[in-house]
Amino acid sequence: MAIARKMAATLLERQTGSKGLPLASFAVEVDLNHDGFPEIFASIPTPNCDGIHCGNFLFVLEGDSYHEVLGDIPGARLVPQDKIGLGAFKRNGFLDIQTDQMTIGWDGTRYVDASTFPASSLDGTAFVAACQASKSSEGDAASAQCQCQFNRFQAIGLTQADLDTYTASLGENFQYPTGEKEASWQALEKNAADTSTGCEVASGKTQWSTAYFNHGDQPQQKLNFEDFLDACPAEDFILTNHRIGTPDRALGLCGCLAREMPTQGIGQEGLDLLARYYRNEISDADLEAQDADLLTLHDKASDACLGQFPAK
Numbered sequence: 001m002a003i004a005r006k007m008a009a010t011l012l013e014r015q016t017g018s019k020g021l022p023l024a025s026f027a028v029e030v031d032l033n034h035d036g037f038p039e040i041f042a043s044i045p046t047p048n049c050d051g052i053h054c055g056n057f058l059f060v061l062e063g064d065s066y067h068e069v070l071g072d073i074p075g076a077r078l079v080p081q082d083k084i085g086l087g088a089f090k091r092n093g094f095l096d097i098q099t100d101q102m103t104i105g106w107d108g109t110r111y112v113d114a115s116t117f118p119a120s121s122l123d124g125t126a127f128v129a130a131c132q133a134s135k136s137s138e139g140d141a142a143s144a145q146c147q148c149q150f151n152r153f154q155a156i157g158l159t160q161a162d163l164d165t166y167t168a169s170l171g172e173n174f175q176y177p178t179g180e181k182e183a184s185w186q187a188l189e190k191n192a193a194d195t196s197t198g199c200e201v202a203s204g205k206t207q208w209s210t211a212y213f214n215h216g217d218q219p220q221q222k223l224n225f226e227d228f229l230d231a232c233p234a235e236d237f238i239l240t241n242h243r244i245g246t247p248d249r250a251l252g253l254c255g256c257l258a259r260e261m262p263t264q265g266i267g268q269e270g271l272d273l274l275a276r277y278y279r280n281e282i283s284d285a286d287l288e289a290q291d292a293d294l295l296t297l298h299d300k301a302s303d304a305c306l307g308q309f310p311a312k
Contacts, residue, residue: 002222004029006229007255008042008059015068016053022046026081029255032094032106034209036308037061037256043081051077056084058097058111061310065248069110076104076111086208089198091117091156093190095208120157124150127163130170141203148199149192156191166192221262228271229254231278238278243306256305257298264297274298 008027013019029038039060046054055077059066070076079099087096094106105114131146153163166188168174177185200206232254239250270291276282
C-alpha cells in the first residue's frame with residue numbers, strides 16, 4: 001500500500017491537477033488480469049465530490065503510459081469505497097469489478113458498464129453433457145459447475161461456433177487447431193479456463209491466484225520507499241532500457257522493484273543506498289564498498305520485474 005500510494009500520487013497529480021494525496025485517501029495495487037504486474041486503484045473521498053478531482057480512479061499500464069479506465073462510466077467515480085470490490089469472473093482477461101449498483105467489465109481497452117455488453121443465446125445441450133462427463137468424478141457439483149459455465153458463456157457473448165469447438169475439445173480424439181487457427185483456439189481455451197475458475201470462485205470452491213509473484217525467498221518488509229521511488233523513475237538507465245522508454249513505464253518498473261527488492265533480502269539501509277545510487281550521488285565502487293551484495297540482489301529483482309513487465 002505504501003508503494004501504491006506513492007505511485008498513485010504521481011498519477012493522480014496528472015489526472016486531477018491536484019498535487020499530493022489527502023491523508024484520508026486510499027491506494028492499493030491490484031492485479032486485475034493476473035499477469036503478475038498490478039494495476040493501481042486509488043480513492044479520494046471528499047464531501048460533495050465532483051467525480052473529476054476526487055472519487056475512484058483505476059490506472060492500467062498499457063503501451064507507453066498509465067491510462068485511467070473508470071472515468072467514462074457514469075457514477076463509477078462516486079461509488080463509496082466499501083461498496084466496490086472484485087467480481088468472481090473475468091471478461092477479456094480482466095476481472096470484473098462489482099459495485100452495489102452495477103457490474104463493470106473490461107472491453108479490451110477499458111472498463112465499461114457490463115450491462116452494455118451484448119449477450120448470446122446458445123444451444124448448450126451438447127456442452128453441458130460433455131462438461132458433466134468430463135467432471136464425472138465431482139458428482140452432483142458437476143451439474144451446477146457446468147451450468148454456471150454455460151450461463152457465463154452466454155453472458156460474455158460466446159459464439160455458437162466457439163462453444164461447439166470447445167465442446168468437441170472435452171471429448172476424445174479432438175484435433176487441436178494448428179497454423180492460422182492456433183491463436184484463436186488458445187484464446188478460446190484461455191477464456192474457457194477463466195470461466196471455469198470464475199464459476200469455482202463464485203461457488204466458494206476456490207479463489208483467484210495471488211496478484212504478486214515474489215521471486216525472492218525473504219518476507220516482505222515495511223520500509224520507507226519514498227526516496228527510492230522519487231529517484232528511480234528519473235534515472236537514465238531505467239528510462240533508456242529498451243523495455244521501458246517512457247516516464248510511466250519507468251514508474252511501473254520502479255514500483256515493481258520497490259516491491260520485489262525486500263524479498264531478495266534488501267532492507268532499509270540497502271534501499272537508501274540504492275536511492276543515492278540512482279541519484280548519481282555514489283558510484284558502483286562506493287556502493288559495493290558499503291554492501292558487496294547489494295547490486296547483485298538489485299539485479300535479481302530487476303530481472304524478475306522485467307521478466308513480467310507488460311509489452312509495449
